[in-house]
Amino acid sequence: MSVKQEQLREAALEAEGLSSPLYASRKEIYPQSVDGYFRRMKWAILVVTLGIYYLLPFVRWDRGPYAPDQAVLVDLANRRFYFFFIEIWPQEIYYLTGLLILASLALFLMNAIAGRIWCGYLCPQTIWTDLFLAIERVIEGDRRERMLKHRSKWTASRIRDALAKHTIWLMIAWWTGGAWVLYFTDAPTLVMQLVTFTAPYIAYVWIGILTVTTYFFAGYMREQVCTYMCPWPRIQAALTDEHALNVTYRYDRGEPRASVKQAETLREQGKPAGDCVECNQCFNVCPTGVDIRDGLQIDCIQCGLCIDACDNVMTKIGRTTGLIGYDTDINVQRRQSGLEALNVRIVRPRTLLYAAVIAIVGSIMLYALVTRSPIEISVLHDRNPVYVRLSDGSIRNAYTLRLLNKELQPTRFHVHVSGLPGAQLDIAGTKIDEQGRIFIDVGADQSREVRALITMKRDELTPGRRDLRIVASNPETGRAAMAKNLFIAPEK
Amino acid sequence: MSGAPHEDIDAHSGTATTGHEWDGIRELNTPLPKWWLYILYATIVWAIGYIIVYPAIPLISGHTPGIAGWTSRGAVTQELAQLTQQRAPMTSALEKASFSEITKDERMRTFALAQGRAAFGDNCAPCHGAGGGGAFSFPNLNDDDWIWGGSLEAIQQTIQYGIRSTHPDTRVGIMPAFAQILNTKEIDQLANHVRALGGLTTEKTYEKALGSKLFGEQCAACHGDEGKGNIELGAPNLADSIWLFGSDKASILQTLARGRASMMPAWNGRLDDTTIKALSVYVQSLGGVKTAP
Numbered sequence: 001m002s003v004k005q006e007q008l009r010e011a012a013l014e015a016e017g018l019s020s021p022l023y024a025s026r027k028e029i030y031p032q033s034v035d036g037y038f039r040r041m042k043w044a045i046l047v048v049t050l051g052i053y054y055l056l057p058f059v060r061w062d063r064g065p066y067a068p069d070q071a072v073l074v075d076l077a078n079r080r081f082y083f084f085f086i087e088i089w090p091q092e093i094y095y096l097t098g099l100l101i102l103a104s105l106a107l108f109l110m111n112a113i114a115g116r117i118w119c120g121y122l123c124p125q126t127i128w129t130d131l132f133l134a135i136e137r138v139i140e141g142d143r144r145e146r147m148l149k150h151r152s153k154w155t156a157s158r159i160r161d162a163l164a165k166h167t168i169w170l171m172i173a174w175w176t177g178g179a180w181v182l183y184f185t186d187a188p189t190l191v192m193q194l195v196t197f198t199a200p201y202i203a204y205v206w207i208g209i210l211t212v213t214t215y216f217f218a219g220y221m222r223e224q225v226c227t228y229m230c231p232w233p234r235i236q237a238a239l240t241d242e243h244a245l246n247v248t249y250r251y252d253r254g255e256p257r258a259s260v261k262q263a264e265t266l267r268e269q270g271k272p273a274g275d276c277v278e279c280n281q282c283f284n285v286c287p288t289g290v291d292i293r294d295g296l297q298i299d300c301i302q303c304g305l306c307i308d309a310c311d312n313v314m315t316k317i318g319r320t321t322g323l324i325g326y327d328t329d330i331n332v333q334r335r336q337s338g339l340e341a342l343n344v345r346i347v348r349p350r351t352l353l354y355a356a357v358i359a360i361v362g363s364i365m366l367y368a369l370v371t372r373s374p375i376e377i378s379v380l381h382d383r384n385p386v387y388v389r390l391s392d393g394s395i396r397n398a399y400t401l402r403l404l405n406k407e408l409q410p411t412r413f414h415v416h417v418s419g420l421p422g423a424q425l426d427i428a429g430t431k432i433d434e435q436g437r438i439f440i441d442v443g444a445d446q447s448r449e450v451r452a453l454i455t456m457k458r459d460e461l462t463p464g465r466r467d468l469r470i471v472a473s474n475p476e477t478g479r480a481a482m483a484k485n486l487f488i489a490p491e492k
Numbered sequence: 493m494s495g496a497p498h499e500d501i502d503a504h505s506g507t508a509t510t511g512h513e514w515d516g517i518r519e520l521n522t523p524l525p526k527w528w529l530y531i532l533y534a535t536i537v538w539a540i541g542y543i544i545v546y547p548a549i550p551l552i553s554g555h556t557p558g559i560a561g562w563t564s565r566g567a568v569t570q571e572l573a574q575l576t577q578q579r580a581p582m583t584s585a586l587e588k589a590s591f592s593e594i595t596k597d598e599r600m601r602t603f604a605l606a607q608g609r610a611a612f613g614d615n616c617a618p619c620h621g622a623g624g625g626g627a628f629s630f631p632n633l634n635d636d637d638w639i640w641g642g643s644l645e646a647i648q649q650t651i652q653y654g655i656r657s658t659h660p661d662t663r664v665g666i667m668p669a670f671a672q673i674l675n676t677k678e679i680d681q682l683a684n685h686v687r688a689l690g691g692l693t694t695e696k697t698y699e700k701a702l703g704s705k706l707f708g709e710q711c712a713a714c715h716g717d718e719g720k721g722n723i724e725l726g727a728p729n730l731a732d733s734i735w736l737f738g739s740d741k742a743s744i745l746q747t748l749a750r751g752r753a754s755m756m757p758a759w760n761g762r763l764d765d766t767t768i769k770a771l772s773v774y775v776q777s778l779g780g781v782k783t784a785p
Contacts (some may be wrong), residue, residue: 026525356723392732458733
């Protein structure tokens with residue numbers, strides 16, 4: 001009896017009592033272990049992604065004496081984000097926006113090509129749940145044993161198993177949080193501090209938070225995170241189409257279901273019999289407890305384990321594999337109605353559009369990153385007072401100058417005014433050379449705010465507003481940055 | 493876990509319905525997980541706890557206080573105390589430092605400027621303007637003219653003791669009224685002479701010799717022979733382009749005839765010495781005096 005039929009029967013039973021529950025308890029899922037192509041690929045992805053997650057904070061990247069040497073670092077205290085050769089300042093948060101746009105478009109593209117690749121293979125929820133399941137399986141046994149144990153009384157061995165399982169789960173959860181905090185400060189230092197219990201308390205707080213969420217989400221919530229909490233299943237349901245590859249039960253080949261013996265009998269009688277022998281292996285191995293034979297559904301994360309399970313059975317009974325496999329909706333329908341299957345069209349308007357937008361956004365980001373200026377200047381004109389009359393009748397405007405030095409070494413900027421002949425620039429706290437040029441020192445990877453005064457002599461004054469530019473240049477590299485502003489004099 | 497009555501099983505999906513129907517469309521009953529409901533109950537319990545612990549229910553005058561005794565004002569006080577504590581090392585360094593030490597130390601100067609800016613906004617801006625731009629009879633602090641001197645020490649003294657304030661050490665500067673001393677014609681001549689000193693136009697009736705003589709007799713004692721002022725007495729420089737009480741003839745006539753006596757309160761005792769020190773650094777920086785490092 002399939003799951004759908006089971007639900008139908010339950011619903012019918014409840015209908016007799018004229019009431020059905022509005023709230024349901026979770027049905028415990030005991031996924032059976034399985035071996036095969038997709039399982040091995042998932043193990044490989046699990047090892048690689050977890051390896052990256054746990055080891056990346058320890059990768060070093062030399063940035064010279066004025067910047068940290070951690071390859072990936074979110075330096076909240078100093079408001080910098082480092083990613084290998086990229087360094088982002090807080091006002092450059094648009095890079096993150098661009099990255100998020102790219103990420104969502106990549107999800108769309110993946111979905112249009114081969115369904116929920118992200119959900120099935122890459123999502124942290126899937127990976128950690130997989131890991132926790134593996135531990136559960138090692139300690140408490142496979143599907144049948146676990147089902148029996150969970151129904152049995154609490155014996156010493158069951159208590160021992162439970163203790164072992166939860167201890168290991170908590171240890172993994174702790175390390176998940178432990179690795180997380182390493183991205184926010186120098187990793188080796190923090191590890192030493194954690195070992196000697198001298199780390200800042202906020203580190204322990206975050207480790208605690210991530211320990212709890214990991215333990216809870218991977219140990220208990222599992223598929224419920226996907227079915228009830230995650231928006232992506234809903235979004236992708238609206239994005240997929242009949243040409244997208246999805247983990248599919250080929251009902252054209254599988255139906256009507258019959259056991260091996262029944263099928264023989266039916267075929268002898270000249271009646272149709274499908275390849276599905278209703279062994280329920282696809283359902284037994286499913287980590288989200290769905291029956292793939294009910295078709296595409298929100299709960300299905302498309303991890304491909306049912307493909308492995310079905311292929312194993314088909315091989316055993318000597319039938320061709322691939323009763324469950326990556327297929328498109330349209331092809332299953334066409335074969336069902338006796339038509340020839342189409343070639344899988346990976347290149348189609350939808351995928352081309354996604355790829356094009358990814359290319360455009362990616363190019364814009366790359367261009368912005370490559371042409372990112374190591375010097376920036378911003379100028380703010382004083383609002384009150386707008387201008388000041390000095391003793392000798394000249395007029396002075398005051399500005400707040402902010403110089404950004406994104407070089408990883410201290411830099412001496414030459415600052416001057418252009419576009420306003422006769423303007424006299426004064427900046428307190430600066431160095432002036434013999435030619436009267438003004439230089440401002442800005443520390444490595446720092447910004448500096450100074451108050452700049454521009455004075456116009458009485459005889460050079462014109463009434464009203466005039467445009468000017470304040471230019472900051474690095475004499476060593478020749479790079480310059482410029483900011484437009486105004487010089488304001490009284491109207492009469 | 494109350495159930496909604498229904499008799500329908502949707503034929504297509506085999507799912508029970510909730511019994512709700514809109515224009516023939518029936519709502520399938522896909523049960524929510526129970527923990528979802530428990531979270532709702534948990535938030536209700538939390539809300540009850542919150543109402544007990546924190547101020548919550550508005551009453552006719554006031555509100556329920558909550559057993560934790562939390563108030564937003566108390567939270568601010570606590571945060572301010574934390575801030576003061578956080579700044580304590582810099583504050584005490586600033587307290588001990590001399591002006592020359594402050595101007596030489598970029599970090600200390602930046603700290604003093606920031607503190608001075610805040611104190612200026614709280615205490616000085618009502619008269620001198622948010623940016624120290626001044627107004628009629630309230631000196632512009634952005635210009636290069638300092639009635640009582642522009643050195644840090646002079647500015648500090650002005651802030652501490654004020655001008656014509658109630659403090660015994662106050663600076664005192666008064667422009668006397670000449671209406672009783674001089675006749676109308678003499679005052680008129682003087683007004684023209686003062687405008688001439690400042691490089692402004694004069695009237696045809698102005699006789700330079702007479703104006704000069706009158707100025708020498710009546711004004712030079714404070715403002716100096718050439719009208720360049722005297723910071724010891726707080727006598728403004730009349731030979732520049734800056735006019736605290738207006739440069740048009742009517743304003744000058746009024747200044748001469750009725751005198752001027754503005755005042756600045758003493759801040760000694762109202763602000764602590766460190767704040768006054770920071771204010772001095774900030775106020776001087778407004779004028780752009782080139783004593784910074």
